[in-house]
Amino acid sequence: MTKADIVSEIAKSTGVEKVQVQAIVEAFMESIKTSLTNNNNNVYLRGFGSFIVKKRATKVARNISKNTTITIPEHNIPAFKPAKSFAAKVK
Structure with missing residues (x-):
């Protein structure tokens, strides 16, 4: 949709x-x-879900084509967490 x-x-x-x-x-x-x-305020919609900000930790990744390692810094990402009643209806 x-x-x-x-x-x-x-x-x-x-x-x-x-x-x-x-x-x-x-x-x-x-x-x-x-x-x-x-x-960085979360948005809560009762009965529907929450739009939240998740913090991703620093991690080490590999660039396969160059065979090198890179460090990905800590960063925030948006996420959606559905309400329990909403998730139950989908299941």
Whole structure:
């Protein structure tokens, strides 16, 4: 399902115009991105899941083509953890 599909579904079920729904969906996603990048604050949506920032530790990796080792520094990555009730429905 793409973002356009989501916008179409919401517009169909609520009766709101697609342009307005598109703006709301964009604002929602932008607020999540801003929260995770600037503040490193997690976003919790009860009954759906959590958008969290995970910290990856420093690790050593190999470049197979050059036969060398490189160090990958510690970094943060965004992740999604579904709520237990949501995960149970999917299973």
